[in-house]
Every structure is written in C-alpha cells, then in structure tokens.
Amino acid sequence: MSNFRNGFFTIFSPSIGKVAIVKDNNASHHTKEQTWRNETMKKRNAFALMLTGAVALNILGASGVFAAEFDTANPYAHKQVEASEHTTQAQPIQLASTHTQVKWQNQLNEHSQTATIGHVVAAPAKAATVLPLDKIKTIALQQHKGFVKSAARQIENGADITAVQIVGEDGKLYVVKIDSRSGKINKQEQSHQLSYLPLEQIKHVALQKHKGFVKTSDFQRENGVEIYVIQVVGEDGNVYTEKIDPRTGKITKSEAVQKVGYQPIEKIKMIALKQHKGYVQSSEFRHENGIDLYNIRIHGEDGIDHEVKLDAKTGAVCK
Numbered sequence: 114m115s116n117f118r119n120g121f122f123t124i125f126s127p128s129i130g131k132v133a134i135v136k137d138n139n140a141s142h143h144t145k146e147q148t149w150r151n152e153t154m155k156k157r158n159a160f161a162l163m164l165t166g167a168v169a170l171n172i173l174g175a176s177g178v179f180a181a182e183f184d185t186a187n188p189y190a191h192k193q194v195e196a197s198e199h200t201t202q203a204q205p206i207q208l209a210s211t212h213t214q215v216k217w218q219n220q221l222n223e224h225s226q227t228a229t230i231g232h233v234v235a236a237p238a239k240a241a242t243v244l245p246l247d248k249i250k251t252i253a254l255q256q257h258k259g260f261v262k263s264a265a266r267q268i269e270n271g272a273d274i275t276a277v278q279i280v281g282e283d284g285k286l287y288v289v290k291i292d293s294r295s296g297k298i299n300k301q302e303q304s305h306q307l308s309y310l311p312l313e314q315i316k317h318v319a320l321q322k323h324k325g326f327v328k329t330s331d332f333q334r335e336n337g338v339e340i341y342v343i344q345v346v347g348e349d350g351n352v353y354t355e356k357i358d359p360r361t362g363k364i365t366k367s368e369a370v371q372k373v374g375y376q377p378i379e380k381i382k383m384i385a386l387k388q389h390k391g392y393v394q395s396s397e398f399r400h401e402n403g404i405d406l407y408n409i410r411i412h413g414e415d416g417i418d419h420e421v422k423l424d425a426k427t428g429a430v431c432k
Contacts, residue, residue, distance in 0.1 A: 241294040246275070252296055253277035253289040259312070260332035262286070262339075266293055274299050280332050280359070284309040309359040312341075318362050319343035319355040325378070326398030328352060328405075332359065340365060346398050346425075350375035375425045378407070384428050385409035385421040394418070398425065406431055 243266075250261050259281040266275045273293045281287055286304040291297070316327050325347040333342055341357045352375070354368040382393050391413035399408050405425040413419050422431040 243273070243293045244296050249275045249291050249293070249296065250277060252291055252298075253279055256289050256298065256301065257281045257287045259283075259287075262332065269299075272299065280309055282312040284311040284314075284359075309339075310362050314362060315341045315357050315359065316343060318357055318364065319345050319353075322355055322364060322367070323347045323353045325349075325353075326396075328398060328400075338365075346375055348378045350377045373426075375405070376407075376423075376428045381407045381423050381425075381428060382409060384423055384430070385411060388421050388430060389413045389419040391415075391419070404431065 246264060250264060253264075254261065257279045259279050262278040262280050264275055264277045266273070268274075269290070274290045275293045277289045277291065279287045279289060286307050286309070288302040288304065290299040290301070292299055312330060316330065319327065323345045325345050328344040328346045329342075330344075331342045333340055335356075339359055341359050343355045343357060345353045345355065347353055350372075352371040352373055354371070355364050356366040356368070357364050378396060382396065385393070385407075389411045391411045394410040394412050396410070397408050399406055399422075401422075407423050407425055409421045409423065411419045411421060423429065424431055
C-alpha cells in the first residue's frame with residue numbers, strides 16, 4: 114500500500130508492518146509531471162506488493178534492509194530506501210548515498226539473495242557432500258572381493274573421484290574409480306604389471322604351519338613391506354598369527370601364541386556327536402552374530418546329515 118502527501122511518499126507493507134517515508138525534494142513539480150507520476154506510482158505499488166512476499170520476509174527479517182530501483186533516468190526517482198527492522202515510528206529518509214548502496218549490496222550478498230522489482234534470485238543450492246571413505250571402500254569391494262590396498266581422492270577430467278586399489282582374492286590388482294559424492298562407479302582397471310599369490314594359497318601356507326582353521330586374513334603394509342596377516346585357530350584352541358610375503362608365500366614372522374580360551378576341536382566334535390550319533394563329515398570355524406563358533410557336519414546313523422553349531426569358547430550348542 115502506498116500514499117503521496119505533502120511532498121512525502123509513504124510505502125507500507127501490511128505483512129511486515131514497516132513504514133518508510135521518502136522525502137520528495139521536488140514536490141512542487143508534481144502537478145506538471147502527472148503522466149510521469151502515474152507511471153512511477155505503478156512501479157512503487159509493485160514494490161510494495163513485493164515487500165509482502167517471501168523475499169521481503171527473508172531480507173528485512175535477516176538484515177533489516179531492502180533495495181528498490183524505480184527509474185534512474187528520471188530526476189524524481191527514489192533510487193534506494195533504507196529502513197531498520199526495529200523502526201517503530203516513521204521518519205523521513207533521504208535518498209541513499211553511494212556508500213549506503215555499497216553497504217546494502219554487501220549485506221544482500223551475505224544472505225545470497227538479490228531483490229529488484231519483479232525479479233527474484235534465490236540462494237544457490239548446496240553442493241552434495243563427499244561420501245565417507247569407508248563407504249567408498251565398501252562400494253569398491255562389492256566389485257572385487259579382496260583387500261583395500263590404498264584409496265586416494267583426486268580430480269580427473271573435471272570429476273571428483275576416489276581411486277581405490279584392491280588386491281583381489283585371485284591375487285590380481287584392481288583399481289576402481291568412484292565418484293566421491295554420488296558413489297557411482299566411474300571406471301575400473303586391472304594392473305597387469307603387479308600381481309600377488311591368490312589368497313587360498315596364502316591360507317594353505319599358514320595352515321601347513323598350524324593345523325586348524327583360518328580365523329581372519331588381511332593385507333597390510335608394515336615398515337614399507339606388503340604382507341598378508343593370517344590368524345589361525347589351532348586344533349588345540351590357541352590362536353596363531355602368521356605374516357606371509359604376498360609374492361613369494363614365505364612366512365616372514367610368526368607372532369606369539371594367543372590363548373583366548375577356545376575349546377580344542379576334538380572336544381567340540383565329541384559334544385556334537387552326543388547330539389547325533391554318527392561320524393563327523395567336516396568342521397569349520399565361523400563368526401556369526403557376534404559369536405565365534407564351530408560348525409560341525411555329522412552323517413548320522415539314521416542316514417540323515419545333521420549340522421551342529423557350538424560356541425567355540427564354552428562348547429554350548431547354539432540354536
């Protein structure tokens with residue numbers, strides 16, 4: 114809503130409840146400039162309507178300023194108006210100086226918004242965040258089972274990617290390039306210059322040293338040297354760690370025995386055979402639902418194959 118009276122022009126926004134009064138130093142010429150005044154009135158009314166919208170709420174509410182540009186070619190144009198959001202009483206405001214215009218522009222830039230008559234520019238959307246590295250590694254391992262050798266974020270052809278090197282269970286080296294933000298596969302490559310022994314062959318080396326079951330296997334770099342680290346649960350219930358060269362298959366180090374309290378495998382088999390009479394077909398060590406257990410397969414005297422799961426530490430039957 115707007116009104117012109119006694120040389121002052123008033124702009125009032127009902128939704129915001131603010132009043133700005135601009136002194137017109139050329140009031141005596143209004144009767145001679147009727148046509149121009151009508152056109153200017155339309156522009157001012159349009160500005161008043163704009164102030165009732167969301168842009169006025171954001172700009173006035175956040176910074177206490179608004180900017181209006183009517184007609185810079187006309188000497189009677191009121192180029193910009195400044196109003197404080199704490200104004201409780203209307204006061205005449207002189208036309209804005211160049212210094213004030215710069216101040217408004219800086220404040221508007223801080224809020225990433227621009228307001229002009231009939232035009233609104235919204236704040237730019239935020240860029241997608243970079244995915245956690247662990248998630249990117251998981252995506253890569255879904256393409257090739259094995260171990261992550263390295264992961265590095267880089268810009269390639271303008272794209273933000275993470276290149277993950279994987280030592281596959283087959284001993285081959287793969288490079289999976291993944292978009293760092295979307296997680297989409299950008300490119301996959303295989304290195305023909307570098308290869309390692311297959312994981313199954315490495316496990317066999319460890320089990321030749323200690324009869325039992327492979328508990329865990331990992332690929333690591335220690336003191337600049339690449340190695341496989343294989344943990345074996347021995348038939349005696351103790352845990353052994355063997356470090357093996359991934360290219361030659363030679364054991365480079367055997368670590369101290371860990372007595373973690375696992376039951377010997379022979380005792381576990383006896384408990385299983387009490388559940389079903391017969392003979393043991395196979396046995397393996399597993400980690401399921403947070404529990405280390407033995408899985409024993411028995412061919413029963415009834416001609417039926419049975420599977421018994423027992424807690425590796427207590428020997429209790431798991432149901």
